[in-house]
Amino acid sequence: MGIGNLAAAFGCPTRPVDDADPWIGHLVTNQDPGAARRIRKPNVKDNPVYARMLARIAYLQANSTLPLRLVNVASPMVTASMIWDYTDLMMAMIQYPAEVHALLEVITEATIDYVRLQLAHINTPRSMGHEPEVVPPGVGLRVSDDTAALLSPALYREFAGRYNARLSKEFGGIVVHSCGDCSRVVSAMLEIPGLRGLELTMPQNTRWELIQPAIGRVALCLRHKFSDSALQDYEPVDFTRRLLDTFGRRGVFILTSRPTFDEARALGEKLWPLLVG
Numbered sequence: 001m002g003i004g005n006l007a008a009a010f011g012c013p014t015r016p017v018d019d020a021d022p023w024i025g026h027l028v029t030n031q032d033p034g035a036a037r038r039i040r041k042p043n044v045k046d047n048p049v050y051a052r053m054l055a056r057i058a059y060l061q062a063n064s065t066l067p068l069r070l071v072n073v074a075s076p077m078v079t080a081s082m083i084w085d086y087t088d089l090m091m092a093m094i095q096y097p098a099e100v101h102a103l104l105e106v107i108t109e110a111t112i113d114y115v116r117l118q119l120a121h122i123n124t125p126r127s128m129g130h131e132p133e134v135v136p137p138g139v140g141l142r143v144s145d146d147t148a149a150l151l152s153p154a155l156y157r158e159f160a161g162r163y164n165a166r167l168s169k170e171f172g173g174i175v176v177h178s179c180g181d182c183s184r185v186v187s188a189m190l191e192i193p194g195l196r197g198l199e200l201t202m203p204q205n206t207r208w209e210l211i212q213p214a215i216g217r218v219a220l221c222l223r224h225k226f227s228d229s230a231l232q233d234y235e236p237v238d239f240t241r242r243l244l245d246t247f248g249r250r251g252v253f254i255l256t257s258r259p260t261f262d263e264a265r266a267l268g269e270k271l272w273p274l275l276v277g
């Protein structure tokens with residue numbers, strides 16, 4: 001169960017894979033954009049995907065006292081990119097905007113149901129997101145908004161920010177994650193009412209100066225896991241130093257990793273003097 005869980009609840013076909021979240025098949029293409037208007041939100045009382053999720057929650061709580069986090073919650077735009085063929089959706093925002101909005105309205109309402117259903121069954125919710133950094137329930141909802149890397153600021157405001165704002169209002173705030181280079185739409189993200197934080201994969205972001213306006217306005221999780229970087233000259237200690245020099249130390253959370261425990265421990269020993277110095 002992962003980022004495609006809600007799309008699967010809508011009826012998208014799923015295919016398990018060994019090394020990632022299940023692969024999600026689409027229900028809408030640009031050959032029939034009107035199909036987007038026929039999509040109906042899942043019924044929380046009898047949907048088999050929801051039932052499996054609740055069974056998983058019940059099992060975990062019956063066999064452990066550890067608190068739980070939410071399943072990875074996709075932004076409405078990301079769920080739309082699974083229900084509507086990904087490439088077609090990018091074109092449909094220009095060609096069929098009314099149909100895209102109709103689908104996003106349904107998805108947004110379903111996302112609210114999906115999160116509320118989890119919260120109703122998790123006894124001690126630890127975080128409103130699935131990543132290691134904790135987003136307490138009083139802060140808002142953390143969403144994965146990975147399609148942002150493909151959008152212009154104008155498209156982001158119309159098709160992503162608008163619906164993220166609905167989630168923010170519903171849950172008392174929002175923290176937005178996006179993989180890829182989304183530096184050009186950070187200005188549009190900052191316009192989301194109730195935005196509490198941004199979680200960005202920094203090796204992919206090429207223009208850090210476009211992210212700097214967020215300093216002091218929202219919390220920043222600046223992520224550079226070993227799997228995030230395709231940089232030829234990437235070195236995690238130096239990269240962390242550059243982040244601190246650029247974004248400062250107030251309201252900044254650095255999330256990094258290494259492939260093995262021994263490598264991670266060695267990295268931590270190198271980073272600690274940098275962080276406290």
